[in-house]
Each structure stands twice: as structure tokens, then as C-alpha cells.
Amino acid sequence: MSSFEALEQLHHQALAELVDAATTEALKGWEDRYLGRKGQITQQARTVGQMPKEARPAFGRRVNEIKTLLEQAYETRLAEIRNAELQTQMTREAIDVTLPGRPMVPGHLHLTIQALRELYDIWAKMGFEVYEAPDVELEAYNFDLLNIPEYHPARDMWDTFWVKGTNDQQAGDRRLLRTHTSPGQIRVMRERYPEPIRVILPGKCYRYEQITVRAEHQFYQMEGLAVGRAITLTDLIGTVTQFSHLYYGADRQVRVRSSYFPFTEPSVEVDTQCILCGGEGCAVCKYTGWLEIAGAGMVHPVVLENGGYDPDVWSGFAFGFGVERPAMQKYGVEDIRLFYGNDLRFLRQF
Numbered sequence: 543m544s545s546f547e548a549l550e551q552l553h554h555q556a557l558a559e560l561v562d563a564a565t566t567e568a569l570k571g572w573e574d575r576y577l578g579r580k581g582q583i584t585q586q587a588r589t590v591g592q593m594p595k596e597a598r599p600a601f602g603r604r605v606n607e608i609k610t611l612l613e614q615a616y617e618t619r620l621a622e623i624r625n626a627e628l629q630t631q632m633t634r635e636a637i638d639v640t641l642p643g644r645p646m647v648p649g650h651l652h653l654t655i656q657a658l659r660e661l662y663d664i665w666a667k668m669g670f671e672v673y674e675a676p677d678v679e680l681e682a683y684n685f686d687l688l689n690i691p692e693y694h695p696a697r698d699m700w701d702t703f704w705v706k707g708t709n710d711q712q713a714g715d716r717r718l719l720r721t722h723t724s725p726g727q728i729r730v731m732r733e734r735y736p737e738p739i740r741v742i743l744p745g746k747c748y749r750y751e752q753i754t755v756r757a758e759h760q761f762y763q764m765e766g767l768a769v770g771r772a773i774t775l776t777d778l779i780g781t782v783t784q785f786s787h788l789y790y791g792a793d794r795q796v797r798v799r800s801s802y803f804p805f806t807e808p809s810v811e812v813d814t815q816c817i818l819c820g821g822e823g824c825a826v827c828k829y830t831g832w833l834e835i836a837g838a839g840m841v842h843p844v845v846l847e848n849g850g851y852d853p854d855v856w857s858g859f860a861f862g863f864g865v866e867r868p869a870m871q872k873y874g875v876e877d878i879r880l881f882y883g884n885d886l887r888f889l890r891q892f
């Protein structure tokens with residue numbers, strides 16, 4: 543076979559193989575085999591030097607022609623393969639734009655926050671503004687200044703979470719998680735004196751207690767404080783009655799029973815007729831017909847004085863409502879632990 547014939551055969555063989563190359567990798571192999579540095583066409587071009595002189599120009603020209611033709615064929619095939627691969631990829635990764643999207647579930651306010659906001663609205667109607675006091679409190683504000691000195695037996699009413707590392711501080715300077723919202727009374731008075739005061743103090747309280755269906759170690763309270771020049775027990779009773787009418791309904795009666803708190807004198811407990819049975823007696827009110835809704839009383843003279851208000855000139859009332867209990871009664875929630883158990887099945891219901 544002459545060199546020319548061999549060259550033409552190589553040409554046809556290369557073209558035939560090019561059609562079979564179906565992937566970019568196969569194509570790369572083909573390029574190496576024919577056009578690469580050690581490729582067969584390249585090698586053919588190198589043989590020119592060993593040929594008889596008169597054969598060289600024609601052979602050389604033909605090799606270059608074939609090389610150019612194959613390079614063009616290569617480019618064309620490469621474009622075809624790339625196109626096909628892209629098509630496959632597009633089919634594989636196709637997005638069905640008619641499919642419904644994944645729903646975004648909007649969150650909502652926690653039941654407690656909803657309950658608090660409802661309470662804010664009612665108290666705002668009666669002229670009470672919101673005042674916030676800290677959760678981590680000084681012992682003095684939580685106890686001593688509220689007329690509950692160290693070793694006073696009344697401290698047993700509030701089992702306390704103490705803040706680590708503050709034990710060696712002087713009594714009064716030790717830190718704790720407030721056991722009730724009453725320490726806020728001292729804070730508002732010290733800040734507002736000599737203005738008259740009408741505020742509610744909402745906030746989370748903490749007690750070192752056994753957790754049961756009825757008791758949590760964290761819960762909200764809504765404190766109220768009014769300080770003025772001629773405030774009497776009647777004002778307190780009228781205010782909590784009005785609140786009860788707005789929150790529980792005007793058909794529910796309110797009663798007060800005498801009670802004891804170190805920071806109020808006299809002290810009372812406020813009951814409202816059971817929201818469920820209306821006073822008939824049921825499981826929610828333990829067949830008494832009444833629900834306890836708040837502790838309250840006239841601000842103790844010692845507390846007024848600790849707040850900077852002269853008890854001979856000023857008087858006031860204070861009350862402390864639970865927040866979760868009323869919500870439980872309203873929605874028929876039987877276990878207080880559900881509030882902060884983070885179970886979405888519960889939380890989503892409200």
C-alpha cells in the first residue's frame with residue numbers, strides 16, 4: 543500500500559470512529575489518537591522528511607488538508623455531543639412549574655402572649671400603662687423591701703431559684719429569679735415619685751417547685767399598682783370587679799375574701815364566679831362555684847415608704863393575677879405543663 547493510500551485509509555477510519563464517539567470523553571480519546579502530539583495523523587506528517595523529494599509536496603499538502611478536515615469534523619462533533627448532553631441534563635433536571643409549591647407555615651403568637659395582650663387591652667381601657675421590671679432581681683426588691691425580711695416565715699410562700707455565684711454577697715444584694723411580679727412595685731415607685739401611679743407589671747415568675755398539672759416552675763403574672771392621695775379598698779374592689787366584667791363577662795359576680803400578704807394591709811383574695819358553670823359547681827371550680835383570680839390588697843405603709851411615698855399622704859392598692867390559669871379555664875387546657883413544653887401539636891391550636 544502506498545503512503546497515500548494508507549493516509550486516505552486513516553482519514554476514513556478517523557471519520558468513521560468520530561461518528562461512533564458519543565461522549566465528550568470518547569471524543570477526547572479520538573483527538574488523542576489522531577490529532578494529538580502522538581496521534582496518527584501527526585505521525586504521518588512527520589514521515590514527510592523520509593520521503594523521496596518529489597513526493598514530499600503533494601503528500602505534505604494532503605496531510606495538512608486531512609488534518610484541517612478532521613479538526614473541523616471534530617469541532618462539529620463536539621458541538622453535537624455537548625448539545626445532546628445538555629438536552630439529557632435538562633430533561634433529567636426539568637422542573638415541573640405546575641407542581642404546587644411547598645407551603646410556608648406562618649408562625650403565630652404563643653398562647654401566653656395572646657392572653658397577655660388581651661389583658662393589656664383591658665387594663666389600658668382602665669388607664670393602666672405597662673411597666674416592665676427585670677426577671678433577674680435583687681433579693682431586696684423581691685423580699686426585704688416588700689416587708690419580707692430574711693427569716694420571715696412568709697418567705698416560705700415563695701420557694702426561690704437563687705442565681706449562682708451571688709451567695710457570698712450581702713443579704714439583699716443576692717440575685718434571684720423573681721418569684722412574683724411584686725418587686726416591680728418598688729421599682730416603679732422609686733422611679734415615678736412624686737407622681738401618682740397606675741401601672742400593670744406583666745412578667746414571667748419562677749418558683750423552685752415540684753412541677754404538676756397545676757403548677758409550673760415558670761409562669762406569668764400580671765401585677766397592678768395604683769398609688770394616689772385618696773385611694774381606698776373600695777377602689778381596689780371596684781377595679782378588680784370592672785376587670786372581671788370585661789374579661790370574664792358582666793354576668794359573673796366577684797367576691798373578695800380576707801387573706802394575708804406581707805406587702806399589703808389589708809390583704810384579700812379575689813374570686814370570680816366560675817366561667818364554666820357560672821357558679822353551679824363543676825370540675826374546673828372544684829364544685830365551689832368560684833375561681834380564685836388574684837391576690838390583692840392595700841399597699842402596706844412600709845412598702846410605700848420603701849418606694850419613697852409618705853404613707854401619711856399617699857395610699858395605694860396592688861393586685862397580682864395569674865395569666866396561664868385564666869387561659870386554661872377559657873380554653874379548657876387541663877395541664878399547665880403544656881404551655882412551655884414546646885409541643886407544636888398543642889401550640890398550633892391557638
Ligand code: PHE
Pocket residue numbers: 721722723724765803806837838839860861862
Ligand atoms: N405577689 C403575690 C403572689 O405572688 C400576689 C399579690 C400581688 C398579692 C399584689 C397582693 C398584691 O402571690
